[in-house]
Structures are given as C-alpha cells and as structure tokens.
Amino acid sequence: MSVMEAVKAPTTEELVARAEAMIPALRERADQCERENKVPDATVADFQEAGFFKILQPKRYGGYEMDPETFYSVQMKVAEGCMSSAWILGVIAVHNWQLALFHPQAQDDVWVPDNTVLISSSYMPRAEVTPVDGGYRISGRWGFSSGVDHCDWAFLGGLVKDPETGVPDFWTFLVPRGDFEVLPIWNTIGLGGTGSHDVTVQDAFVPAYRTHRSKDGFAATNPGAKHNPGALYKLPFGQVFVRAVSSSSIGALQGALEVFKETGAKRKSNNTLSSVAGDPDVQVLIAETQSAIDEMKTILFRNFGVLNDFARKGEQPDLETRLRFRFQSAQISGRCCELISRMFYLSGADGIYRGNHIARVFCDIHTGRTHVANNPNSVGRNFGSVMLGAPNTDSFI
Numbered sequence: 001m002s003v004m005e006a007v008k009a010p011t012t013e014e015l016v017a018r019a020e021a022m023i024p025a026l027r028e029r030a031d032q033c034e035r036e037n038k039v040p041d042a043t044v045a046d047f048q049e050a051g052f053f054k055i056l057q058p059k060r061y062g063g064y065e066m067d068p069e070t071f072y073s074v075q076m077k078v079a080e081g082c083m084s085s086a087w088i089l090g091v092i093a094v095h096n097w098q099l100a101l102f103h104p105q106a107q108d109d110v111w112v113p114d115n116t117v118l119i120s121s122s123y124m125p126r127a128e129v130t131p132v133d134g135g136y137r138i139s140g141r142w143g144f145s146s147g148v149d150h151c152d153w154a155f156l157g158g159l160v161k162d163p164e165t166g167v168p169d170f171w172t173f174l175v176p177r178g179d180f181e182v183l184p185i186w187n188t189i190g191l192g193g194t195g196s197h198d199v200t201v202q203d204a205f206v207p208a209y210r211t212h213r214s215k216d217g218f219a220a221t222n223p224g225a226k227h228n229p230g231a232l233y234k235l236p237f238g239q240v241f242v243r244a245v246s247s248s249s250i251g252a253l254q255g256a257l258e259v260f261k262e263t264g265a266k267r268k269s270n271n272t273l274s275s276v277a278g279d280p281d282v283q284v285l286i287a288e289t290q291s292a293i294d295e296m297k298t299i300l301f302r303n304f305g306v307l308n309d310f311a312r313k314g315e316q317p318d319l320e321t322r323l324r325f326r327f328q329s330a331q332i333s334g335r336c337c338e339l340i341s342r343m344f345y346l347s348g349a350d351g352i353y354r355g356n357h358i359a360r361v362f363c364d365i366h367t368g369r370t371h372v373a374n375n376p377n378s379v380g381r382n383f384g385s386v387m388l389g390a391p392n393t394d395s396f397i
Contacts, residue, residue, distance in 0.1 A: 009064035018050040019077035026081025033193030037186045039085050056097035058228045061111040072247045079251025083364040084193030088147030090244035095119035101222035103209035120151035127158025135207040146196040152177045170214035179204035190367030234311035238396040242373045246332040249365050253336045256361040289339045322397040323383040330376040333369035340365045
C-alpha cells in the first residue's frame with residue numbers, strides 16, 4: 001500500500017480566511033457560472049490551491065484529515081459568494097471522505113496516480129447490476145451528478161441483494177471517467193453553475209473492491225477502516241453526506257443578508273421615498289435571519305461534537321440521536337427558503353432583475369430544497385414513527 005508524505009495542515013481559521021478572501025471573485029464569476037452551467041475552472045483551481053478538497057482526505061494520501069466542522073465552515077463561507085460553487089465543493093470534497101471508507105486498493109487506484117483528482121456522484125439506485133467473477137457489470141443512467149465536468153471518477157448508486165438476508169441493499173460503485181459518459185442536460189432556474197448533468201454507463205466492469213455497501217457505512221464496518229483508523233472515518237455516512245447538501249444554504253443566506261443590509265441601509269422606497277432601513281418589517285427580518293443562521297450553525301457544530309465524541313470512543317450513536325440529527329439537517333433548506341423569500345419580497349421591484357444577488361440566492365436555495373436529502377417530510381415521518389414505537393425504515397442515517 002502506498003503512503004504519501006504527510007503535509008502540514010492549515011488551521012481552521014486559515015482555511016475559512018482563504019474562503020472569505022474568495023467571496024468577491026466568486027460573486028464576479030456568478031453570471032459566468034450560470035451562463036456556462038458549470039463552476040468556472042478558475043474557481044475549482046482556487047479551491048485546489050487553498051486545500052479545500054484535502055480537508056476530509058486521509059493524511060496517508062496527502063490530505064488534512066480534519067473534523068467535519070472545519071469542512072462545513074469553509075463550505076458555508078464559500079456559499080456567501082456563490083452557492084453553486086459551494087454546492088459542488090460540498091458534494092465533491094465529501095467524496096474524498098467516502099473514498100477513505102472503500103477497500104485500500106480502490107483508494108490507491110484513484111489517489112496514487114494523482115491525489116488531487118476529483119470524484120462526482122449520483123447515488124440514485126439506478127444501476128442494473130450483474131454479479132460476475134471478481135466483481136460486477138453495471139449499466140444505467142443517473143441524474144444530478146453535480147460538478148461532473150471537473151471529475152475523473154464517479155460514485156454511482158445501485159441495489160444489490162444482501163447475501164445474508166436476500167434484501168436489496170444500497171451500494172456505491174466507483175467508476176473511472178473512461179467508463180461513463182456525461183449528458184449535458186442541466187438547465188435550471190437555480191444552482192445553474194453546479195452542472196449537475198446526467199451520466200450513463202454501458203456494461204462496465206467494476207471490481208468488487210471498488211464498491212461500498214450502505215450497511216457498512218451505517219455500522220462503520222467499512223473496508224478502509226484498518227488503513228484509515230482515525231475517528232473521522234468512523235462517523236456514519238448518512239450524517240456526513242446530508243450536511244454537505246444542506247450547509248451551503250446557510251452560507252448563501254448569510255451572504256444574501258449581508259447584501260440586503262448594505263442595500264437596505266441606502267435604498268429608499270420608490271413610493272414613499274422613505275428609507276427602507278426604517279421599515280419595521282425589514283428590521284425584524286434582519287434580526288430573525290441572523291438569529292436563525294446562528295441557531296442553525298450552532299446545532300450543526302453541536303451535533304458533530306456529539307458524533308465526534310462517539311467516533312473517538314469507537315462507538316456509534318443510538319438510533320434516536322441519528323434520526324434527530326438527520327431531521328435537523330433536512331430542516332435547514334426549508335428554513336432558509338422561508339427567510340430568503342421574505343428577503344426577496346422586501347427587496348422590492350429592484351430585486352427582480354437577473355444578476356441581482358438576492359434573486360439568485362432565492363432561486364439557488366429553493367433549488368437546493370428539492371434534493372431528496374433536504375426533504376424534512378419523509379425524514380420527519382420516519383423519525384416521528386420511530387418515536388411512537390414503529391421500526392426505522394431509513395438506513396441513510
């Protein structure tokens with residue numbers, strides 16, 4: 001097994017400062033981002049240079065192997081400038097965490113030739129799976145592969161019968177760029193820059209060691225555990241991934257609030273010519289939004305503090321804790337939708353023009369809410385049912 005020379009990790013404060021310094025450039029590139037349906041190559045290069053993709057990557061492959069709190073702090077700060085950029089950072093960089101759960105040979109396949117290579121995904125269970133000697137042959141079409149234009153590998157979802165129970169279990173298949181085709185279909189009202197295109201695979205062979213079972217992610221019995229023994233890789237897969245697709249909404253809302261405060265302090269009503277800053281509705285919205293952002297961040301960091309404590313002790317959190325934390329993540333987008341909607345309305349007619357930052361964030365946050373992981377209804381029903389004595393029906397926790 002190859003082990004790369006360890007690199008000195010920057011501090012959390014240094015990484016967040018690097019993200020904050022990018023905000024002006026991210027806002028300048030926002031139009032290009034949407035026009036090209038792709039986060040600009042310059043932005044991804046900035047992320048690489050700043051070390052953002054290394055935050056959750058194992059030290060043995062040149063990564064920083066830092067706590068998730070650092071990663072989400074960076075992602076939220078990036079989102080203050082551009083939510084599309086933060087979205088693909090969240091999704092792609094969290095794959096460096098998941099790859100560490102795979103068999104060590106899969107990690108070598110990806111990172112030994114180039115430890116800066118990026119991985120896209122679509123976890124839709126769309127794979128047509130045929131077991132063969134040494135692995136599986138898969139075919140299918142998957143949607144919503146965010147940032148795929150920047151990636152040389154992909155995680156693709158499928159169902160495989162559990163040999164012990166006969167019940168279909170969710171698996172992830174690791175596929176190189178030469179085995180999948182990108183279909184450029186992304187043309188949306190929000191998160192346009194994520195370039196979340198479809199991908200197709202026609203009868204590709206996937207070695208058994210390039211697969212990951214959901215049940216291993218749930219129980220922290222991952223094939224990579226022996227070679228990546230740090231507490232970071234003992235965290236439940238469902239807890240880490242869902243925050244990668246909800247946290248950017250918090251940062252985007254913060255960025256919109258900063259713009260709203262700046263413009264609101266100067267803007268006058270077109271009808272009354274009075275200062276918008278004196279509008280009680282504006283004042284209350286600003287207070288409520290900043291308070292809600294603080295609350296959402298506090299719960300995020302509190303939850304991972306709890307999860308990290310379990311992981312460091314080599315233990316797993318109980319079912320109720322997992323379900324509660326999962327539900328709290330799913331609530332984020334909806335709460336942000338409500339607040340950005342009120343901000344959009346109070347921006348007046350000036351806020352309806354294309355290119356307006358608050359209008360863009362309005363569309364981005366509402367689009368992010370449509371992700372299955374950000375739907376609190378199904379998660380809440382399961383959580384509530386379990387609290388009433390019913391069996392859990394969600395393994396993605």
